[in-house]
Amino acid sequence: MVRMRRNPERLAWIVLLASFFTCIGLVVAVPLAIRHYILYSCVGQNVTLEVQRGPLSATLPGRGEPVAIEQERDNVPERTIVATEATRGRLVMHASRADNPVVVAVQLYENTEVVFLSARSPRFTNSPLPHKIVLEVRSGRVRLNVSDDDGRHTVVEVRSPDGTVTLAEGRYEVTVNGETTEITVRDGRAEITDDANHTLLLGPEERAISDGGIVGPLPAARNLIVNGDFQVPLDAGWSSYHEEREDPPGTVNVVTDEGRRVANFYRSGVNHAEVGIWQKIGYDVRDFTSLQMHLEVRIVSQDISGYGGCGYLGSECPIIVRLDYKDIYGTDREWLHGFYTGEPAEDWQTNWWAEQLQSDNWHSYDSANLMEELADTPPALIKSLTIYASGHSFHAMVTDVELLAQE
Structure with missing residues (x-):
């Protein structure tokens, strides 16, 4: 210390160099720290x-x-x-x-x-x-x-x-x-x-x-459905149709919801209307032991004369899945499953194949093994799959449509 006092020039240089290197360190470290925070925070x-x-x-x-x-x-x-x-x-x-x-x-x-x-x-x-x-x-x-x-x-x-x-x-x-x-x-x-x-x-x-x-x-498991995630245009694998007693017709198109491509069914009107998509399958399933239907469903809204449900006869659900098949005896048959929200009127019929969902949420549906469920009339040939919306006013979506077959 005494030497430093005797040689103030040396002390000044030490202080100056320490300050210089500290400044250089801060000039380098602060931007690097900021860069790291921006990139990895x-x-x-x-x-x-x-x-x-x-x-x-x-x-x-x-x-x-x-x-x-x-x-x-x-x-x-x-x-x-x-x-x-x-x-x-x-x-x-x-x-x-x-x-x-x-x-x-x-x-x-x-x-x-x-x-x-x-x-x-x-x-x-x-x-x-x-x-x-x-x-x-x-x-x-x-x-x-x-x-x-x-x-x-x-x-x-x-x-x-x-x-x-x-x-x-x-x-x-x-x-x-x-x-x-x-x-x-x-x-x-x-x-x-x-x-x-x-x-x-x-x-x-x-x-x-x-x-x-x-x-x-x-x-x-083999998926018999083409374009069930709707990643390509709807006309790739699917055909659409609409039926109505009076305008406006229902519409179906592909939109994005929650980052996924989905089929969007919509109508705002009165009296009965139906809009759907269908796909020809034509697949022989007699050698399969398992056949299962899967899809994701969201019913945003529905209104049939102020009620929920599936209409007076139980056939106007905002989403219905229909699988058309020929059984081993050569008879044409169909399998149905429907989805609805809200409560039907007291005198309306609700079919056993219709399922009530909470509105505006996505729901995942998996059928039982259809080879077992339909054991009395076992499927031999899967002819087609139809997904349609039916009623007066409805807004519903489906995606991830799969018909999974396993030997």
Whole structure:
């Protein structure tokens, strides 16, 4: 110290150089820190829990006891456990943007338990990071629709007792049954990693089974429907029609809803009208043991003389699915399933094949095995599939239409 006082020039140079290098460090470090924050900072997504058939059971983080969820709930916190028994629901992940786009929708079937671990999106548009969602499927069955958003990829990580599945944009099904996990890719790409760090890539219409090791790729059930996700124009595979007693006619076109292409059925009017799409199939199914119908349905609104339901005769549902087939005896037959919202008038008929839904939510429908359900008149030839809206005023949507056949 005495030397420094005797040599003030040296002390001045030390102070000057230290200040210089500190300034240089700040000039370099601050922009790098800002750049890193802009590129890699993330925010939580808005996650909605929709109740399709309640109540659902939800255990919130930090609380030991589950609570019953009867109505839709927004801003579901991370690490929430959702369980179903004889109930159904959906977890819907919205990217953190002003227009609130849907990037992932997770359909929860009966007897399913899922842990929502995280859902993050980049804070700034300049970030190269994808939207990322992490889920744990402890038991049961889920369907996932994964959508990219405005040029940004979406990545979903699904954990199970048998390993991890990483999903890109597409449509998938994951089933956890005891010690076995089955992954099916309808459309998209999946990477499966087991506990031994072995990996397997799956493409469209492939599946794999993981139970300590990975078995696959295996063929998925054959889908007999063309363009059931409406990714190409409606006239690819489908023909449309409309019938009405008076104008205006009903319309059907393809629109985007929650990041998916859907068939949109609409009419605002009085008296009976019908609008639909149909597809010729012409497939011999006598060698198949399983035949199952799947589709996603949303009924935005309906009105038949101020009521819900399916009209006086029970035949005017806002969405009806009709499968025309020829049985093994050569007789032409049909299988029907309808969907409606609201309450019908007291003297109106409700057919056994019509199902009531909550309005304005997406619902996933899976039929029973039709080869067993129709065992008295077993299908031999599937002739065609028709999906139509019937009534006075209606607005309904369908997508992910599949007729899955398995030998």
